[in-house]
Amino acid sequence: MEPLGCGTILLTAVLSLTVFYFMWNHLYKRHKLPPGPTPLPLIGNLLQVRNGEMAKTLMELGKQYGPVYTFYFGPNPVVVFCGYEAVKEALVDNGDDFIGRGRQPTVDRVFQGYGLMASEGNRWKQLRRFSLSTLRHFGLGKRSINERIKEECSYLVEELRSYNELEFDPATIISKAVSNVISSVVFGSRFHYDDAKFHRMLDIFYETFELMSSTWGQIQDMIPMIMNHIPGPHQKITTLLEELNDFVAERVQMNLKTLDVNDPRDYIDCFLIKMQEEKDNPDSEFNMRNLILTLNNLFFAGGETVATTLKHGFLLLLKYPDIQAKIHEEIDHVIGRDCHPNIEDRSKMPYTDAVIHEIQRFSNVIPMNAPHSTTRDTEFRGYTIPKGTGVCALLSSVLEDPKYFATAHKFNPNHFLDSEGKFQRNDAFIPFSIGKRMCLGEGLARTELFLFLTSILQNFVLTSQTQFSDSDIYPRMTGFANVPIPYQVAFVSR
Ligand code: HEM
Numbered sequence: 001m002e003p004l005g006c007g008t009i010l011l012t013a014v015l016s017l018t019v020f021y022f023m024w025n026h027l028y029k030r031h032k033l034p035p036g037p038t039p040l041p042l043i044g045n046l047l048q049v050r051n052g053e054m055a056k057t058l059m060e061l062g063k064q065y066g067p068v069y070t071f072y073f074g075p076n077p078v079v080v081f082c083g084y085e086a087v088k089e090a091l092v093d094n095g096d097d098f099i100g101r102g103r104q105p106t107v108d109r110v111f112q113g114y115g116l117m118a119s120e121g122n123r124w125k126q127l128r129r130f131s132l133s134t135l136r137h138f139g140l141g142k143r144s145i146n147e148r149i150k151e152e153c154s155y156l157v158e159e160l161r162s163y164n165e166l167e168f169d170p171a172t173i174i175s176k177a178v179s180n181v182i183s184s185v186v187f188g189s190r191f192h193y194d195d196a197k198f199h200r201m202l203d204i205f206y207e208t209f210e211l212m213s214s215t216w217g218q219i220q221d222m223i224p225m226i227m228n229h230i231p232g233p234h235q236k237i238t239t240l241l242e243e244l245n246d247f248v249a250e251r252v253q254m255n256l257k258t259l260d261v262n263d264p265r266d267y268i269d270c271f272l273i274k275m276q277e278e279k280d281n282p283d284s285e286f287n288m289r290n291l292i293l294t295l296n297n298l299f300f301a302g303g304e305t306v307a308t309t310l311k312h313g314f315l316l317l318l319k320y321p322d323i324q325a326k327i328h329e330e331i332d333h334v335i336g337r338d339c340h341p342n343i344e345d346r347s348k349m350p351y352t353d354a355v356i357h358e359i360q361r362f363s364n365v366i367p368m369n370a371p372h373s374t375t376r377d378t379e380f381r382g383y384t385i386p387k388g389t390g391v392c393a394l395l396s397s398v399l400e401d402p403k404y405f406a407t408a409h410k411f412n413p414n415h416f417l418d419s420e421g422k423f424q425r426n427d428a429f430i431p432f433s434i435g436k437r438m439c440l441g442e443g444l445a446r447t448e449l450f451l452f453l454t455s456i457l458q459n460f461v462l463t464s465q466t467q468f469s470d471s472d473i474y475p476r477m478t479g480f481a482n483v484p485i486p487y488q489v490a491f492v493s494r
Pocket residue numbers: 116117118128297298301302303305306309365366369370371372431432433434437438439440441442444445
């Protein structure tokens with residue numbers, strides 16, 4: 001090609017890009033959205049994400065732009081709220097405006113607005129009300145769930161004993177025990193730890209989590225209109241979630257065949273009965289699609305969150321044997337060595353309760369919260385946020401808010417103790433989020449954390465050959481979830 005021809009093409013390309021850029025800039029500034037870093041066409045603020053660490057990047061930008069700013073996921077603006085005051089003002093004081101569910105392109109192709117987690121409006125209200133009351137009936141905060149968890153604690157203690165005080169990575173066995181609690185509530189029974197189907201189900205959770213958190217998954221969440229059409233490992237997320245749906249659907253069919261409307265055995269039975277009751281109501285959301293996708297949600301939301309918190313907790317107790325020793329002392333004093341721990345013991349164990357709160361604060365499992373969106377055009381601190389705009393209430397910015405936690409970057413149970421050693425609440429403790437859309441399983445999760453931790457420490461001292469450094473105990477960000485480093489531990493009988 002003639003050099004003049006090349007020059008002309010280059011000049012035209014540069015001019016077009018410049019015009020496109022200025023048009024884009026003009027367009028996005030027309031919104032009265034909060035300020036934020038300047039986005040690029042199509043990819044938004046993708047290049048601002050440092051080392052693939054989204055939550056950390058958003059925390060840093062909060063320092064630069066203040067507690068309310070706009071970050072572009074591709075061409076879509078997301079309003080980010082940082083620190084306790086801004087998050088509470090959005091999710092609680094103006095809760096109804098921010099109660100919508102934001103996009104999560106890695107999984108949206110499977111859920112398509114169905115199931116409890118992804119739904120909005122009337123569908124969400126029906127599924128949420130039903131799930132809360134049903135899980136309560138089967139034991140959220142009630143005795144029967146206490147019994148189910150206690151049963152699982154006994155199996156877990158047995159299993160840990162079988163390692164004969166040798167060091168091993170506890171990740172898989174903790175995931176199995178926690179998933180069995182949700183299985184017991186949803187399917188009415190637990191799985192044997194060696195069950196092949198159970199293993200496959202856990203593999204699906206793990207792989208999906210990994211892929212959603214991988215660079216591929218994160219880029220897909222930022223620019224789905226491009227990534228949805230590009231081959232790559234992220235495409236497998238849909239296949240995996242559909243396999244999980246098939247597995248769950250099989251269990252639903254088993255329940256259908258043996259259903260006794262007068263004697264519901266589990267969450268599935270209750271949902272099937274509700275479906276029959278409402279079969280003539282055209283507005284009812286109780287149908288197979290919502291059942292299967294809600295079951296999928298319960299397993300995902302209720303499994304790895306609790307398991308990751310426990311895994312992180314054990315790592316922290318290895319790092320701080322003095323804290324572990326104080327919990328041992330409290331267990332011996334309040335529960336003794338012979339009785340199984342009960343949830344009623346928690347109120348008599350302020351130190352253990354404070355340590356569990358601090359484990360949750362420090363491990364900061366869902367740092368960016370689940371995505372929200374605005375349900376109508378919303379005025380907030382002088383800005384106008386249009387209906388349907390994405391919202392990120394940055395939980396890590398609250399759990400590390402220095403106004404509420406004296407040593408926010410240190411593991412310090414005193415954050416939850418007063419000068420007399422009594423348990424002390426802290427408003428900024430919101431690992432389960434706040435407002436009407438907050439975690440549905442808070443009660444179940446808190447009961448599990450207390451009973452698993454106390455049952456294990458009643459029986460064992462946790463030891464390791466490794467000296468963990470300050471950096472080792474800090475959570476590792478993997479996409480939308482935080483996880484601890486892999487580590488080995490020995491459970492030595494007391
Ligand atoms: C330590 C454990 C857990 C943590 C840190 C956690 C955290 C969260 C967070 C941050 C959200 C998003 C709330 C929002 O959108 O504002 C959420 C939602 C949810 N969680 Fe949990 N969760 C935990 C355990 C559980 C358990 C055990 C269950 C099982 C019942 C569960 C079921 C759900 C469901 C169904 C939702 C969606 C609620 C909705 O959209 O209305 N979670 N959780």
